[in-house]
Amino acid sequence: MSFHRSPSCLIVRMSGELDLSSAGVFRDKVDEELRRTGAPNLILNLEGLDFVDSTGLGAIFGRHRQVTLGGGKMILTAVPPKVQSMLEMAGLASVLPSERTDRDALRVIGSALQGGAPR
């Protein structure tokens, strides 16, 4: 897992497996990084995610709740097909927005920011 920063957005590149042994670390690290940077928005790049189970999906969905409660937006990017099918089975595919690339997600977040800016 690696962290990258763009204006108003934290980008997390996932790697390896997200299950019961790693979900807690994932949650704590991402939440801490969101607090530290003050970034309201989160991009989770799942390209390097080799394995996820329902515990891992719960941790991903938990970050979505965290970010949206704070008024921000969370977008998944580069979702591998097998993760996509699990998101669909879990009923999360329609709840968690996703884009093909980080750049696409940044564009969506950027235009949302512009649209929401005071005139």
Add this chain to the structure above:
Amino acid sequence: MKNEMRLTLVSIPSNVAVARIAVATFAASQGFSVAEIEEIKVAVSEAVSNSVLHAYPDGTGEVTVRAIHEENESGRGELVVEVMDHGTGIGDIAKAKEPGYSTIPEHMGLGFSFMESFMDSLFLESQPEKGTLVRMVKRQCRQ
């Protein structure tokens, strides 16, 4: 020919991966496809996670994972996976299997749904203070 693997683990989170990798390796050695193995991995992960999370609320205990590969009556290979603990047991099995039901925050309550979706059959037996047995079967597409 019948083949069998048995593994007893301490109920700690890092052993969830040990269990699923062991069963995945066993399934691969028996000729299961990559797609089938991915599904088996999720199912094993869910069953073992349940034991780690719920079986021993006051500490740790044993979780035994057994995988058996044999041919059924029609000559088709099938993998039986059993995950067994000697913990508190499940009070209300119907409730536990309900999609979305979980007693832990940030957990989806989808473990049994995933086991049912990814395997061809699921059998669950539990007795209070005796433990829980999950038996799942995956039929092999390719021979």
